[in-house]
Amino acid sequence: xxxxxxxxxxxxxxxxxxxxxxxxxxxxxxxxxxxxxxxxxxxxxxxxxxxxxxxxxxxxxxxxxxxxxxxxxxxxxxxxxxxxxxxxxxxxxxxxxxxxxxxxxxxxxxxxxxxxxxxxxxxxxxxxxxxxxxxxxxxxxxxxxxxxxxxxxxxxxxxxxxxxxxxxxxxxxxxxxxxxxxxxxxxxxxxxxxxxxxxxxxxxxxxxxxxxxxxxxxxxxxxxxxxxxxxxxxxxxxxxxxxxxxxxxxxxxxxxxxxxxxxxxx
Numbered sequence: 001x002x003x004x005x006x007x008x009x010x011x012x013x014x015x016x017x018x019x020x021x022x023x024x025x026x027x028x029x030x031x032x033x034x035x036x037x038x039x040x041x042x043x044x045x046x047x048x049x050x051x052x053x054x055x056x057x058x059x060x061x062x063x064x065x066x067x068x069x070x071x072x073x074x075x076x077x078x079x080x081x082x083x084x085x086x087x088x089x090x091x092x093x094x095x096x097x098x099x100x101x102x103x104x105x106x107x108x109x110x111x112x113x114x115x116x117x118x119x120x121x122x123x124x125x126x127x128x129x130x131x132x133x134x135x136x137x138x139x140x141x142x143x144x145x146x147x148x149x150x151x152x153x154x155x156x157x158x159x160x161x162x163x164x165x166x167x168x169x170x171x172x173x174x175x176x177x178x179x180x181x182x183x184x185x186x187x188x189x190x191x192x193x194x195x196x197x198x199x200x201x202x203x204x205x206x207x208x209x210x211x212x213x214x215x216x217x218x219x220x221x222x223x224x225x226x227x228x229x230x231x232x233x234x235x236x237x238x239x240x241x242x243x244x245x246x247x248x249x250x251x252x253x254x255x256x257x258x259x260x261x262x263x264x265x266x
Contacts, residue, residue, distance in 0.1 A: 028257040033062045034085040035072040037140070040168070042187055043087040043248070046107070050264070057263060068140030076101055076251055084256055085264075089141030089185065090219035090246035091148065102254050104261060109223055109245040111188060112145060114205035115174060115196045116181035123208035125153045131180035132161040134170035142167075145220075145246060146183040152216065167192055175199060185246070188230065197236050206241045213244055221245050 034050065036043040044065065051061040064083065066072050072086040073093050077100060089110060093101075116122055116131075135150070135157075136142025143164060147157050156162070165173065170182040171192050186193050196202050207213070210222040225241040252261065 028059070028259045029084075030058060031060045031062065032084040032260065033064055033082055034087070035064050035066050035075045035083050036087055037066060037068045037072070038166070039065055041068075042110075042190070046087065054263070059260070059263075066139070067137050068142070070141070070144055071139040073101075073251070074139075076253065085250065085252050088249050088251050089145070090249055091217060092141050092144050100254055101251050102256070104250045104252050105265060106247040106249050108248050109221060110141075110185045110248050111223060111225070111243045111245045112142075113184045113186065113193055113196075113243065114181060115184070115202050116205060117174065117177065117201055118180075118203060121203065121206070123206045125149060125155065128181050129153075129155050130159075130161065132163065132178070134163050134165040134173060134179050134182040136164065136170075136183055136185070137166045138164045140166075140185075141246070142183055142185040145185065145244075148217065149213065149244075152213070171196065174202065181205075188225065194230065197230050198234075204237060204241060206239075207244055208242070210242045210244055219246050221247070 032054075034047050036047045038044065044063065047061070047063045051063060054061045064075070066075065069087070069089040069092040072083075073088050075081040075083040076086040076088075085104075090106070114125075114128075116128065122128065133146075133150075135146035136144075150157050150162070163170075163179065165179075165182070167184055167186070170179070170184070173179045174182045174196070184192065197204065204225075207222075214220045214222055221244070223243050223245045225237055225243055227237060227239050228235045230236040250264070
């Protein structure tokens with residue numbers, strides 16, 4: 001008798017639980033993976049800070065090094081890679097990247113530095129046409145933005161003198177006179193940047209047409225490196241210098257757990 005009385009109510013309750021369960025997010029995973037760049041880069045350093053903070057919440061962050069932003073984006077897009085998060089430089093991805101990937105935050109500006117050899121100041125990229133240029137490793141954000149800017153100026157990026165080199169290799173080649181100019185995307189506090197700014201015979205390009213590039217490419221911003229900000233004693237740089245800067249972005253899968261999104265943003 002009781003079963004007949006309460007049976008339908010129990011059945012309705014169970015069905016309600018089953019339906020409600022479909023709309024309840026599962027518990028956040030305790031192990032996630034992030035793609036950075038090389039161990040010498042800023043992305044790797046920030047990932048270590050994230051790992052320390054997430055460990056306090058009982059979440060293990062595995063750091064995967066890579067060639068840079070282009071590879072990071074590919075790993076994040078590629079399901080078998082098992083990458084949950086990635087640091088990616090602004091302007092690296094194309095229009096087709098938005099389907100499965102969500103942008104969590106723009107973190108900071110990453111200045112583009114163009115160092116060159118010579119006595120005469122250079123403030124426009126066409127002056128580098130025909131020279132030996134290092135434009136960053138394949139699959140790096142540096143390579144992507146350098147190619148874009150060179151193509152804007154109708155410089156053939158397939159020319160023999162356009163070389164795909166990592167930062168350290170390009171620095172050594174520039175100092176040795178094996179190349180004429182090199183592109184880097186790095187923090188002003190990066191040791192490589194400071195070494196080159198203090199090197200005799202090496203100049204930093206001042207982008208006189210920076211405003212035009214920011215109009216052409218929305219992911220680029222203009223920043224000013226003030227006179228003397230690197231070294232007041234020796235007055236480096238010797239005058240205010242205009243640089244272009246993409247942003248560093250933290251990306252995730254669209255299905256990344258919302259509780260972890262909130263934690264990362266905190």
